[in-house]
Amino acid sequence: MPKQVDHEQRRVQIAEALLRLTTRAGLEGVSLRQVAAEAGMSMGSVQHYFKTKDEMLRFALEHRHRLRSERITAKVLAEGPPTPRSILRACLVEILPRDHDSEADFLIGVAYFIRAVADPAMAKAFGEGMPELLAFFADQVRQAQDAGDVPAWADPEIEAALLWAIADSQGSEILMGHRTPAEAISTVDYYLDRLFTP
């Protein structure tokens, strides 16, 4: 059987086992042995596909980023005729932990954030997608301005940061049990109402 193994598929399989475990105890609380068990293989096998734990962590991070991007773009495209406002709302809501899956995804983001704080290499990998997302948000705001739906005095870059801030922080509050998803979404809408005033 050896030799015809699809390395990428195996790595993805391991990465998803890791991500599943991460939602329970964070990155530091996950061991190679646990990942191997969760993925249904031996520890030697995991070692075969990832030389170090750190390499595995980085691969899983990239994998998650891919999944997340796909999910968000799919959500946006599914929203019928997309307007800047509906696009932004879809993105923000998608980020919030509304159900088990999105909560898991949010937790993974938190776990990697923690890791990134202490590990500069991880910080680089973790922060890579961020400017891109903010630029996308800013662009949507700009388009809305051109259409006259957002006041001209709004600063698209700062607005993008504020929009992200709301989703990010409200997500944490939901995790802490201080807010319900519905409350968080209405907070998002509250802000969008204010931003989108001609």
Add this chain to the structure above:
Amino acid sequence: MPKQVDHEQRRVQIAEALLRLTTRAGLEGVSLRQVAAEAGMSMGSVQHYFKTKDEMLRFALEHRHRLRSERITAKVLAEGPPTPRSILRACLVEILPRDHDSEADFLIGVAYFIRAVADPAMAKAFGEGMPELLAFFADQVRQAQDAGDVPAWADPEIEAALLWAIADSQGSEILMGHRTPAEAISTVDYYLDRLFTP
């Protein structure tokens, strides 16, 4: 020498050693042995004052909360004649990691947040101060409304959540190196400018 030892002082001493270490590797990366070494005492001594690691963590969390509250109220009171706006701004700026100390404090908050996500008991202790802070923010907004500085249509509770969101999220962005403290503060001012329009 025994018997006349000030237990509370010893516990604070240990807690501060723990907090110092926490800024480097997070809560999970800190061991009893390290804490003892950092506090300049033996591990047995630490065990004497805290039966379990978890108890130590919880005490340190409360200690930090006390320090933080004192620091913020001191800052607010030092601001000459306090207006709701200046109070809110002082609070938000105080939360942001602007220098080494405030960065350390922010990191400690993050570390406890992580812990709280996985540990319900810690979540309770961690989240205790939150509603209180939000209520304080909301009250400031309400006062500004009464004075005619904030539009009547603003919702104080949601505004409080938004203000916290900005500080929280911008703080993370600073840690990740995506924003400078100055940029984050100008984002805060941008939002306050918008909120405080008669």
Add this chain to the structure above:
DNA sequence: TGTTTTACAATGCGACCGCATCGTAACGGC
């Protein structure tokens, strides 16, 4: 067919972990 490479399993190593235990020295109360 013989050789090399790949895929995986098993085991071991040294380090570290939280926690329990034990010994001991210094005080306060009788």
Add this chain to the structure above:
DNA sequence: GCCGTTACGATGCGGTCGCATTGTAAAACA
């Protein structure tokens, strides 16, 4: 002066960690 309690240091235990090493079977290649 004795005794009980308190403060603390030292050591050890069982467990887990990441990682390295070794063994073995199966396919690819010659």
